[in-house]
Amino acid sequence: MNAPIASTTAASSADVAIIGAGPAGGTAAVTLRSRGLSVTLVDEAPLPGGQVWRALPQTLKSGAADRSPDRIDGDKLRGALANSDVDWRGDRRVWSVMRDPQGFRIDALGPSGTETIRARSLIVASGTHERTVPFPGWTLPGVMGLAAATILLKSQHVLPGQRVVVAGAGPLLAAVAAGILKAGGEVAAVIDQNGALDWLGASGAMLSRPALAIRGAGWVRRIVGARTPVYRRHCVVAAQGETDLASITIAPVGANGAPRPEGRKDLTADSLVIGNGLVPGTEITRLLRAEHRFDRDLGGWCPVLDGGGRTTIEGLYVAGDGGGVLGVDAARAGGRHVGETVADDARAVANRSERRPTSRRRPRFGAAMAHLARLRPAHVASIPAETVICRCEDVTRAEIDRAIDEGADEVNQIKHFTRCGMGPCQGRFCGDIVAELLALRQAGADDETTIDRARARIGSWTARVPIRPVPLDSLIGDFDYADIPVPPPAPL
């Protein structure tokens, strides 16, 4: 009798599987194909490009061609992939990744059911998700992420609201505010957690990439030209509304990143787009039990990688922001570099020769931007008790503090005590904040060095299958009661 799930699953194999078709994964695929290896490239989106190079659907294109650098780079990647014979699998949701004797086994759910992909090597290029430091009212409709607003603007040509406040930290702030203004929308204010001095501190690194610095200057020029109020060294401390966002409260922040009690101000807005940096998506590398390390500047927990993107597990590689947030240019360069490494390693295995060690410098521009958007412990410490931390399960800070009082001393225990992180987002939005809250309590301090040590000790959620929610019936397929294998009864 066949295994029930395999009977309805399409199976295939390749030299290399790549999960994520953004700048890193897409570039790695093209590189590997040019080195003669067979490649299967899997992504959730219908077209390659990832978040930053996301395609605009054909039917939404207007007369004027979009000549933004992201569109041009994305179209170039999509063209290169279309002209290659990379096995492209869009619209696929990867829900399981396992090691198997030949390398790796990936299970995905696609438009025509479940699929199993086997590959000798695996490159994880799954990118990041956005972090928001919670505040009362952040769960109201009308509040969304900066990355969410980018998707609306770039790939849907829709404004997030009528009168938008753009808030948080890092380069996405200016990009989103400028994008809204360019589209003819209204930006009520820009709320930047950083001040002019913080940005000045990053200016040396910005000069290392003049083209990107000029692009940033163009965003700033548009914001200044529209006379949009910019509140530097401020953050959002509350959002108000009944069923929908109506107004927000902002406050000046101190040198440690925490809001100050004085100088608060209310702003009317029907839309708030907010983000406090990006977090590497490490669920696959954690699931496979690769080693990870905590690096606040790179977004938090990152897989341990050598210069060639090799993890601590044979045959498993990481490219792009999923290995630490360094931005699109680093992701593209990393995709090429990791692709070359995988091809070299495959040849070394075939020739039974030594694998070449590889090294790479951390790009200054991306590192400076990620540093501006890093999580500030004192900001997390300031979250009021009644604030929801886990959106899925409505777990408040007070409930998390109580669990710590009752003896929870690592994040998985907080999960067991409170259900925090147990909902359908699988802890992706609350994980970093919960760990920071626990670190603050255990360390009894809020400086980054002390908190980082505590975070390294506390760890992160245990990753489990399914790594993305999938409907159970589509995994079961046409499995029936009669398919259950019944072993012969033991002799009496």
Add this chain to the structure above:
Amino acid sequence: MSESLRFSGGTSHEVTVHIDGEPMRCRLGETVASALIANRVRLLRHSPRDRRPRGAFCMMGVCQECVAWVDGAWRQTCQTSVVDGMAVELDRTP
């Protein structure tokens, strides 16, 4: 579609999607979540535990806040493209 939050593109690819039985005009290529935002429908559901109002949050298939009952199945509306005649039920209790 003059009062919507859409900012470009023609109307040559219009389709109709039914939101809780009410027709809503959308552009082919839009996801259900962005079509709802464009038409200023933002309250999509209530959280299961405390029944707090929720809307689309991450738009990239991670947060699950935009999940709705679409043509007889739970779908993330930010990952679901509009199709003519699609029926969407918001705030359905599982």
